[in-house]
Amino acid sequence: MKTFREQIAADNTAAFINLLEFADKHNLNGTECSAILQDISVAEGLSTGTGSSQTYPGIYGSRLQVNCLAEALPELPVYGQLFGVNDKQYLVESCADDMGILTIQLVANDR
Structure with missing residues (x-):
């Protein structure tokens, strides 16, 4: 009988990060692995000024959420890393x- 942690590890590969279900092959920082990508594009306006002088200079960018197995990457990404x-x-x-x-x-x- 598997422990709870062993079952979770098996489910991570068999159910969640599975090429037949949700995941696809991607290059993550030089490592080819199975991952789920969710693109969240943004066009966010920041308001400056008030009344008739209020303007909305835009910040344009994209956000991406990546889900993959921790064991698939040689090191864990850290804040600010390219x-x-x-x-x-x-x-x-x-x-x-x-x-x-x-x-x-x-x-x-x-x-």
């Missing part, structure tokens, strides 16, 4: 390890 996904460079905003699955939040300035 991190490549396929052919695009991002900065790491955060990285969390939830029982063997990493959730990596990335940002890029597309302007």
